[in-house]
Amino acid sequence: RPSPEEALQWRDSLEKLLQNPYGLASFCSFLRSEFSEENAEFWVACEDYKKTKSPVKMAEKAKKIYQEFIQTEAPKEVNIDHFTKAVTMKNLVEPSPTSFDMAQKRIFALMEKDSLPRFVRSEFYHELIK
Numbered sequence: 001r002p003s004p005e006e007a008l009q010w011r012d013s014l015e016k017l018l019q020n021p022y023g024l025a026s027f028c029s030f031l032r033s034e035f036s037e038e039n040a041e042f043w044v045a046c047e048d049y050k051k052t053k054s055p056v057k058m059a060e061k062a063k064k065i066y067q068e069f070i071q072t073e074a075p076k077e078v079n080i081d082h083f084t085k086a087v088t089m090k091n092l093v094e095p096s097p098t099s100f101d102m103a104q105k106r107i108f109a110l111m112e113k114d115s116l117p118r119f120v121r122s123e124f125y126h127e128l129i130k
Contacts, residue, residue, distance in 0.1 A: 007128040011120045014112045018043065030124040031115060038076035038105050039115065042069045046104040050097045061094040070103065080106050 002022050010017035017023040024040070045065050052058045055113040069078050070088055080088075080103050091099040119125055 002128065005128045007125070010125075011116075014108065014116050017116070026124050026128060027115075027119055030122055031121045033124075034115075034118070036115065038069065038078055040113050041076060042107055043077045043104060043111070045069065046100045048121075049100060055095075058095045058097075062092050062099055065100060066092055078107050079105070079110065 002020060006020070007023070010020070010023055017027055018040070024044070028037055028040050029039050042065070045061075045068070048082055049058070049061045051063060053063055063126075066074075069076050070080070070085060071077070084103050084106050088100060088103045091102075
């Protein structure tokens with residue numbers, strides 16, 4: 001469990017929150033309660049994808065991420081604009097570690113301006129900073 005001081009830093013840094021296993025778990029629980037956990041799940045999947053070294057594995061993961069989060073009517077479709085979706089699809093013709101960067105940045109920005117402020121006002125967060 002993080003110290004209250006550590007948890008307080010998350011108010012100003014989604015990055016610190018997502019890098020802390022406890023912070024990520026708390027944030028995901030909160031998002032689940034709001035029915036918007038696909039954003040954090042997509043972000044985590046992209047982080048994992050970027051660490052993939054094998055081109056074969058990368059292509060498999062890219063396809064899975066696309067089917068799960070990007071394609072229209074995907075089970076956990078994330079809210080990205082048509083331009084970002086088009087760029088991402090083009091990037092997947094030859095998957096590389098940066099294939100999902102634009103979409104991931106969009107989702108990060110969405111969580112930062114939308115979900116993070118709600119999380120900071122939530123009971124989930126207030127329990128952590130006591």
